[in-house]
Amino acid sequence: MEKGFVSLVLHAHLPFVRHPEHDFFLEEHWLYEAITETYIPLIHMFEGFERDNVQFRVTMSLTPPLISMLRDELLQNRYLKHIDKLIELANKEVERTRFQPVFQDIALHYYWQFTRARDTFLNHYKRDLVGAFKGFQDRGHLEIITCGATHGFLPLISRNESAARAQIQTAARQYEEIFGRTAPGIWLPECGYAPGVDKYLKEVGIKYFLTDTHGILHASPRPKFGVFAPIYCPSGVAAFGRDLESSKQVWSAAEGYPGDADYREFYRDIGFDLDYDYIKPYIAPDGLRINTGIKYYRITGENDAKEPYVRAWALEKAASHAGNFMFNREKQAEYLYDILGRKPLIMAPYDAELYGHWWYEGPEFLNFFIRKMAFDQKTVRLITPSDYLKIYPVNQVSTPSLSSWGYKGYCETWLSDSNHWIYRHLHRASIRMNEMANRFKGQNGKIERALNQAARELFLAQSSDWAFIMHTGTMVPYAEKRTKEHILNFNQLYEDLMNNQLNEGWLHQLETTNNIFPKVDYRVFCN
Amino acid sequence: MAWFGKKEKKTEKAENKEEKPKKKTAAAKKPSLVSRITSSAKKKVTKKKSNLENLPKIKKSSIPVASETGFVDIAKSESEPAKFSEARRKKQAQPAQPEQVAFGQENKHKEKFWRRLDHLPEHYGDNFIYLLVRDPYWLYTYWEIQKDHQERCLAQIGGSWDGVRSVLRIYDVTNNKGLPSFFDIFLQGMASNWYLEVQPNRSYLVEIGLLHRDGRFVALARSNQITTPRAGMSDVLDEEWMDIDFDKIYALSGGFDVGKSSAELRKLMEERLKGAISSGSGAGVITSLGSPVRIAKKRGFWFVLDCELIVYGATEPDATVTLQGKPVKLRPDGTFTLRFAYPDGKQVLDAHAYSADGVEERIITPIVERVTERPAPVLKA
Numbered sequence: 001m002e003k004g005f006v007s008l009v010l011h012a013h014l015p016f017v018r019h020p021e022h023d024f025f026l027e028e029h030w031l032y033e034a035i036t037e038t039y040i041p042l043i044h045m046f047e048g049f050e051r052d053n054v055q056f057r058v059t060m061s062l063t064p065p066l067i068s069m070l071r072d073e074l075l076q077n078r079y080l081k082h083i084d085k086l087i088e089l090a091n092k093e094v095e096r097t098r099f100q101p102v103f104q105d106i107a108l109h110y111y112w113q114f115t116r117a118r119d120t121f122l123n124h125y126k127r128d129l130v131g132a133f134k135g136f137q138d139r140g141h142l143e144i145i146t147c148g149a150t151h152g153f154l155p156l157i158s159r160n161e162s163a164a165r166a167q168i169q170t171a172a173r174q175y176e177e178i179f180g181r182t183a184p185g186i187w188l189p190e191c192g193y194a195p196g197v198d199k200y201l202k203e204v205g206i207k208y209f210l211t212d213t214h215g216i217l218h219a220s221p222r223p224k225f226g227v228f229a230p231i232y233c234p235s236g237v238a239a240f241g242r243d244l245e246s247s248k249q250v251w252s253a254a255e256g257y258p259g260d261a262d263y264r265e266f267y268r269d270i271g272f273d274l275d276y277d278y279i280k281p282y283i284a285p286d287g288l289r290i291n292t293g294i295k296y297y298r299i300t301g302e303n304d305a306k307e308p309y310v311r312a313w314a315l316e317k318a319a320s321h322a323g324n325f326m327f328n329r330e331k332q333a334e335y336l337y338d339i340l341g342r343k344p345l346i347m348a349p350y351d352a353e354l355y356g357h358w359w360y361e362g363p364e365f366l367n368f369f370i371r372k373m374a375f376d377q378k379t380v381r382l383i384t385p386s387d388y389l390k391i392y393p394v395n396q397v398s399t400p401s402l403s404s405w406g407y408k409g410y411c412e413t414w415l416s417d418s419n420h421w422i423y424r425h426l427h428r429a430s431i432r433m434n435e436m437a438n439r440f441k442g443q444n445g446k447i448e449r450a451l452n453q454a455a456r457e458l459f460l461a462q463s464s465d466w467a468f469i470m471h472t473g474t475m476v477p478y479a480e481k482r483t484k485e486h487i488l489n490f491n492q493l494y495e496d497l498m499n500n501q502l503n504e505g506w507l508h509q510l511e512t513t514n515n516i517f518p519k520v521d522y523r524v525f526c527n
Numbered sequence: 528m529a530w531f532g533k534k535e536k537k538t539e540k541a542e543n544k545e546e547k548p549k550k551k552t553a554a555a556k557k558p559s560l561v562s563r564i565t566s567s568a569k570k571k572v573t574k575k576k577s578n579l580e581n582l583p584k585i586k587k588s589s590i591p592v593a594s595e596t597g598f599v600d601i602a603k604s605e606s607e608p609a610k611f612s613e614a615r616r617k618k619q620a621q622p623a624q625p626e627q628v629a630f631g632q633e634n635k636h637k638e639k640f641w642r643r644l645d646h647l648p649e650h651y652g653d654n655f656i657y658l659l660v661r662d663p664y665w666l667y668t669y670w671e672i673q674k675d676h677q678e679r680c681l682a683q684i685g686g687s688w689d690g691v692r693s694v695l696r697i698y699d700v701t702n703n704k705g706l707p708s709f710f711d712i713f714l715q716g717m718a719s720n721w722y723l724e725v726q727p728n729r730s731y732l733v734e735i736g737l738l739h740r741d742g743r744f745v746a747l748a749r750s751n752q753i754t755t756p757r758a759g760m761s762d763v764l765d766e767e768w769m770d771i772d773f774d775k776i777y778a779l780s781g782g783f784d785v786g787k788s789s790a791e792l793r794k795l796m797e798e799r800l801k802g803a804i805s806s807g808s809g810a811g812v813i814t815s816l817g818s819p820v821r822i823a824k825k826r827g828f829w830f831v832l833d834c835e836l837i838v839y840g841a842t843e844p845d846a847t848v849t850l851q852g853k854p855v856k857l858r859p860d861g862t863f864t865l866r867f868a869y870p871d872g873k874q875v876l877d878a879h880a881y882s883a884d885g886v887e888e889r890i891i892t893p894i895v896e897r898v899t900e901r902p903a904p905v906l907k908a
Binding site for chain 2: 095096097098099100146155156157195213214216217218220221222223224225227228244275278304336339341363396397398401402408410411412415423424425427444488491
């Protein structure tokens with residue numbers, strides 16, 4: 001029998017970015033890159049496990065905006081165009097590197113990766129990647145959890161109750177509609193928990209959420225098992241805390257695996273490195289150089305001189321890191337088992353996009369790790385949080401502490417000089433939304449459509465991503481524009497509704513552009 | 528939140544050079560008024576706190592400051608330098624348009640998206656103050672007070688600004704019994720929000736109001752009540768769930784060395800949370816993780832050069848062409864172009880063209896050699 005459990009949770013999220021008014025929009029590439037580099041490689045990995053009969057239990061959050069984008073026809077078509085372009089470029093690269101076999105090997109690798117991604121996307125899953133993940137869940141391997149409707153940071157947006165409740169309810173409904181069951185758990189946006197948030201989870205039947213380490217460690221009363229067992233909030237919803245030791249091994253810039261010299265260097269992309277005239281058809285139409293996804297170098301060392309990437313070495317390294325990671329979990333579980341007197345749960349949550357996009361070999365690392373877990377040892381077992389609650393249904397009752405997994409552990413990332421101006425507007429909008437929902441409840445036709453669109457605009461403005469971007473200082477104008485745009489749209493809808501002067505043409509335009517949650521129901525904002 | 532730490536490579540390079548000084552100026556410049564006031568307020572508070580009981584008499588010298596106490600576009604806006612409120616209006620209307628880093632043309636392709644730039648309202652015509660928790664030690668508050676409301680309240684204490692200051696009064700309401708203790712922060716400039724330094728695991732609410740030097744206080748608005756999170760482990764024990772050394776569990780959970788005392792652990796956790804590598808979120812880590820290798824250049828200068836070789840030609844459109852034995856794709860007019868990265872060394876580029884009728888073969892064989900010399904950099908004093 002095993003001595004403990006490991007729970008791997010991958011948080012797949014991107015903010016809703018969709019600009020039908022433009023043929024090319026740089027920020028849409030976040031999605032395209034994530035599809036090619038993270039989501040499809042994960043799908044390939046899961047397919048491989050099923051093919052080879054590898055027992056695995058993995059948890060993934062697919063956030064509602066990501067699901068909305070993956071299911072959107074316009075973005076699906078654009079992804080195809082994008083990957084076709086990349087294949088064309090990879091093809092040229094194979095020819096261009098003919099005199100440099102080392103580089104040509106890498107070019108061939110990309111050519112193969114891109115064509116395979118296209119095939120998986122188009123032929124195998126008929127553009128429906130959400131359906132692909134659903135398949136793994138339906139067959140009992142993957143546990144898919146939800147998130148806030150638009151990744152709104154709950155500790156800061158909840159001036160009134162309906163703000164947080166609407167985020168949760170809307171997410172839960174989308175989940176039920178798409179996955180045909182109740183969401184078992186939730187990744188609270190940014191792991192942002194404030195006491196009381198669990199009440200909204202309970203309302204929709206969600207059984208558990210994740211917090212950062214100190215959310216559990218500073219819970220009251222003291223949690224007997226630390227982060228190695230969940231606690232029940234007084235509402236009965238379970239809270240699982242992140243294990244720091246396993247996190248550090250992957251996340252830490254200094255000690256983490258992804259910084260290894262043999263892994264691929266993110267910042268050397270041919271979009272910047274190659275001759276302008278040659279690369280021009282594959283960068284922004286206005287000539288701005290951007291990342292293409294083709295990168296030829298490995299991290300190499302501390303200075304600028306980079307050596308070419310050798311795929312075989314990188315895979316070798318990923319395998320040995322996976323072995324090391326597993327070994328440490330075994331030791332950790334054995335040690336904790338003796339102290340706790342029950343099997344510890346080691347919770348290891350990560351951003352999914354870390355694997356593949358940032359850490360190019362990340363999916364291979366996971367692949368090796370999960371296979372090794374299944375075949376090479378018996379000390380620890382991969383399970384999902386739901387599995388754990390079935391094995392250990394009795395847990396201590398305690399209230400987690402306000403916490404997030406952001407810088408400094410609380411709310412500062414989303415509440416600082418760079419972004420605090422958004423809250424007076426977000427709060428006002430959610431108060432107004434509540435007011436409108438109560439006042440116009442029962443109306444249909446144009447008014448109902450306007451209320452639903454107002455709900456969409458509010459949701460989109462609430463994305464924690466915008467505040468995050470303002471805080472980090474990259475792509476700031478876009479985040480500010482998005483925040484303002486949605487608040488202005490909301491305010492206009494509010495005034496139009498209150499003055500009974502809705503402009504249907506404009507409303508229609510909003511409905512087709514900001515079309516997240518086609519079935520959104522403004523009544524989630526009612527009292 | 529992994530995605531956005533990403534910087535385009537050249538941008539990264541450009542930024543690296545200036546990162547430190549730039550950040551500082553940005554912090555000082557950006558939300559200018561408020562942030563500067565906030566930081567100066569921090570110091571003031573701690574001083575004032577001690578002699579709360581006998582509110583300090585406003586000295587003559589501080590009256591000019593008092594005359595700037597107005598907030599939400601009111602009070603002494605006549606005496607306020609015009610550029611102040613103007614600057615603020617601009618700032619609010621277009622919150623901190625940050626400087627574009629590298630590649631100024633980044634947004635060229637976005638005209639449609641960027642076309643409309645209406646302004647967010649500066650206020651919503653309400654009177655309120657709202658309180659948010661930022662972390663165990665800091666609260667954030669913002670408010671809206673309309674001029675007529677403020678005038679009415681001012682009337683209650685005499686109707687004159689003489690000797691009256693705008694204050695935030697922060698009440699510690701942790702214990703329900705008796706009158707709550709409080710401290711005041713004197714507002715300055717055109718502030719409409721403030722960061723408040725407080726203590727962990729305590730409950731607060733705040734009033735914004737007018738304070739007369741004779742001690743009379745009239746509240747303009749009262750906030751919601753909030754509780755700050757505790758900064759360490761709870762003191763509350765649960766008898767049913769004990770019997771394990773919690774310090775040890777705490778250390779193991781946090782990845783700290785076992786054997787530390789509660790106090791040490793608390794300090795370590797606080798340092799961890801305050802430090803750059805706090806949690807795993809993108810917020811703290813991902814930007815650096817994205818490029819695990821930090822480029823530590825002594826000087827910003829750099830130079831790269833590479834060679835490519837273009838081979839082009841033409842033949843009958845229906846002919847077959849090979850280069851080094853590999854087929855070459857012809858355009859409909861029979862021309863072709865090949866482009867190769869060209870490393871050091873010698874290449875024999877034997878090109879063959881075969882006529883469509885299979886009768887004729889033509890051969891052209893350029894031989895090219897690249898030799899690159901890289902003398903040491905010349906550094907002039």
